[in-house]
Amino acid sequence: MGDAIAANVESDLDAVVERCLAVLRQRPSAVLSDIDGTISEIASTPDEATVHRDAHDALVRLMGLIDVVGIVTGRAAEAGEGMVAIPDLLCIGNHGLERRRAGVSWEHPAGVSAVTGIAAALDAIRAGAERAGIVEGIIYENKRLTGTVHYRLAPEPEVARATLLRLAEAASDRHGLRITEGRFIFELRPMVIINKGTAIRDLISEEGLKGVVFMGDDVTDVDGFDTLRAVRDGGDVASLSIGVVASETPRVVYDRSDVRVPGVPAAATLLVRLADRLDEIPRSEGPDGQA
Numbered sequence: 001m002g003d004a005i006a007a008n009v010e011s012d013l014d015a016v017v018e019r020c021l022a023v024l025r026q027r028p029s030a031v032l033s034d035i036d037g038t039i040s041e042i043a044s045t046p047d048e049a050t051v052h053r054d055a056h057d058a059l060v061r062l063m064g065l066i067d068v069v070g071i072v073t074g075r076a077a078e079a080g081e082g083m084v085a086i087p088d089l090l091c092i093g094n095h096g097l098e099r100r101r102a103g104v105s106w107e108h109p110a111g112v113s114a115v116t117g118i119a120a121a122l123d124a125i126r127a128g129a130e131r132a133g134i135v136e137g138i139i140y141e142n143k144r145l146t147g148t149v150h151y152r153l154a155p156e157p158e159v160a161r162a163t164l165l166r167l168a169e170a171a172s173d174r175h176g177l178r179i180t181e182g183r184f185i186f187e188l189r190p191m192v193i194i195n196k197g198t199a200i201r202d203l204i205s206e207e208g209l210k211g212v213v214f215m216g217d218d219v220t221d222v223d224g225f226d227t228l229r230a231v232r233d234g235g236d237v238a239s240l241s242i243g244v245v246a247s248e249t250p251r252v253v254y255d256r257s258d259v260r261v262p263g264v265p266a267a268a269t270l271l272v273r274l275a276d277r278l279d280e281i282p283r284s285e286g287p288d289g290q291a
């Protein structure tokens with residue numbers, strides 16, 4: 001991590017905790033988090049990733065302390081739900097195209113319409129890549145409403161990216177899809193502009209939220225950061241966006257988050273301290289509401 005970037009990371013986690021508490025005391029309030037790279041270390045393959053134990057336990061506690069606790073992930077909602085493994089946790093998946101809570105699912109019609117095209121586009125990219133000799137270390141992940149191509153494990157990731165993107169652009173044109181990029185991945189999505197930002201905005205209005213904290217680590221989380229800033233600027237909703245940063249964090253995550261914390265362990269510790277502090281408030285207040 002360079003000095004300029006390190007200087008942008010909050011070294012005092014307690015200061016971040018205080019800022020979060022100020023937001024979360026505006027009820028109803030929500031803590032929302034991405035999974036991969038935020039509460040789960042990036043693994044070589046998506047199947048190998050696991051949620052940080054402290055983050056998991058803190059999210060369970062937070063569910064009893066604030067109004068909404070949710071995951072906002074690029075994974076399929078069911079996959080995210082299975083990974084976090086907390087009963088009744090809200091799970092917004094496929095970047096906002098679907099939701100699950102307490103076993104009840106909702107899918108955006110535009111996502112459902114794209115299911116056939118996503119599968120066909122992934123097949124076409126794979127076939128073209130194989131003809132070009134780009135095979136080793138490429139993972140094709142069909143998440144039904146979106147698809148992800150992972151090239152982190154390719155021998156020459158940037159060479160693989162160039163070929164795969166060219167193929168993906170052709171396939172996306174043919175099947176009416178659009179492409180977004182992240183850390184050693186790109187994704188095929190329906191043409192409709194649904195993203196983590198629109199999903200969070202919908203949740204805020206449905207739940208009447210007055211305070212929202214959201215943590216994320218990648219380009220697709222920046223849509224969420226932008227929504228939090230917009231609702232705050234609108235004057236109605238207190239918010240704080242937290243960039244969870246590590247060596248390969250895209251610049252835009254630094255630029256558009258409100259505060260930065262250093263990696264998954266710090267994000268987990270932040271959640272634990274939030275649960276500790278929210279838990280102690282009622283007990284520490286006297287009959288006049290004074291501490």
Ligand SMILES: [Mg+2]
Binds near residue numbers: 036
């Ligand atoms: Mg992530």
